[in-house]
Amino acid sequence: MIGHTQEYKYLFGPVPSRRLGRSLGVDLIPYKTCSQDCVFCQLGRTPIKTITRKEYVPIRDVLDEIEAWLKKDGKADHITLSGSGEPTLHSNFGEVLRFVRENSAIKAVLLTNGSLFQMEDVCKAAHHADIVKISLSAWDQASFGWVNRPHPDLDFKQVIEAQKSFCDAFKGELWIEVFIIAGMNSISADVAKIAALAEQLKPDRIHLNTAVRPPAEDFVAPVSPERLASLCNLFHPHAEVIAHYKNRGDFEFRANKEAIYAMLKRRPCTAEDIVGAFGMHFNEVSKYLGNLLEQGQIRAERTSGSVYYKGTEIS
Numbered sequence: 001m002i003g004h005t006q007e008y009k010y011l012f013g014p015v016p017s018r019r020l021g022r023s024l025g026v027d028l029i030p031y032k033t034c035s036q037d038c039v040f041c042q043l044g045r046t047p048i049k050t051i052t053r054k055e056y057v058p059i060r061d062v063l064d065e066i067e068a069w070l071k072k073d074g075k076a077d078h079i080t081l082s083g084s085g086e087p088t089l090h091s092n093f094g095e096v097l098r099f100v101r102e103n104s105a106i107k108a109v110l111l112t113n114g115s116l117f118q119m120e121d122v123c124k125a126a127h128h129a130d131i132v133k134i135s136l137s138a139w140d141q142a143s144f145g146w147v148n149r150p151h152p153d154l155d156f157k158q159v160i161e162a163q164k165s166f167c168d169a170f171k172g173e174l175w176i177e178v179f180i181i182a183g184m185n186s187i188s189a190d191v192a193k194i195a196a197l198a199e200q201l202k203p204d205r206i207h208l209n210t211a212v213r214p215p216a217e218d219f220v221a222p223v224s225p226e227r228l229a230s231l232c233n234l235f236h237p238h239a240e241v242i243a244h245y246k247n248r249g250d251f252e253f254r255a256n257k258e259a260i261y262a263m264l265k266r267r268p269c270t271a272e273d274i275v276g277a278f279g280m281h282f283n284e285v286s287k288y289l290g291n292l293l294e295q296g297q298i299r300a301e302r303t304s305g306s307v308y309y310k311g312t313e314i315s
């Protein structure tokens with residue numbers, strides 16, 4: 001079972017997702033290219049921070065892979081543009097969303113930081129999604145700077161105004177994810193400001209998240225589950241804490257998780273080591289690590305700037 005996605009270059013999973021059930025990931029961006037460098041990013045720091053849109057990977061090859069996957073497997077709850085950076089940087093991401101909608105009954109999802117909606121082409125392309133999920137964790141330029149560390153050409157007010165225009169016209173489902181970091185954007189007065197902005201986007205759902213997996217920066221700390229739950233009341237619609245993923249008894253999920261756990265019981269490894277050992281996508285590995293962490297089977301330790309995972313039985 002391990003390495004079942006090796007035959008694909010741009011697809012990973014389906015991975016178990018806390019929000020999306022079984023989600024086939026489509027990665028359109030080389031690791032790690034993004035318009036932001038969020039302190040909480042689970043992919044680590046952003047080496048290539050850009051707002052330049054281009055065909056980072058050949059779109060024809062991506063569509064061919066999706067077509068092959070639909071014929072061969074085709075079982076997922078969602079097909080999601082996510083992966084090694086910000087998907088709207090790819091100049092043809094809308095083609096992928098359109099292809100999924102025209103060729104399958106699976107819902108097409110765009111996970112985005114929402115920073116590029118000022119660009120008309122980004123808005124047009126995003127309209128092809130069934131679900132768009134935007135991240136929003138700041139309330140002004142200063143907090144945008146310290147939480148999301150955006151590209152210098154991004155202005156928070158303009159970003160929000162552009163998001164409002166997009167959301168007003170968008171016919172699909174709109175979700176917002178707010179990432180709460182202890183001491184950075186966690187006091188009620190600041191969360192209330194984020195909530196006020198979120199309400200203006202008229203979302204269908206709001207999810208609160210916190211740093212349950214190792215973030216890009218070691219000063220990023222999670223808030224407690226109780227605190228996160230109490231902050232939900234500030235949002236309209238009422239926010240939900242993203243529930244821990246429940247293993248659906250999926251054999252493939254268990255087999256992959258057990259193989260990773262078996263390796264981590266023997267020696268500490270970084271996520272990159274596991275990616276290399278099993279030929280899985282980084283995001284896929286991240287899901288299994290998240291589940292093992294939640295269940296207390298492994299722990300994470302930062303040594304010389306790298307995060308190592310090891311079985312809790314190893315001292």
Ligand code: SF4
Pocket residue numbers: 034035036037038040041042043046084085086113
């Ligand atoms: S926008 Fe997403 S991919 Fe980019 S740095 Fe932030 S969390 Fe990471």
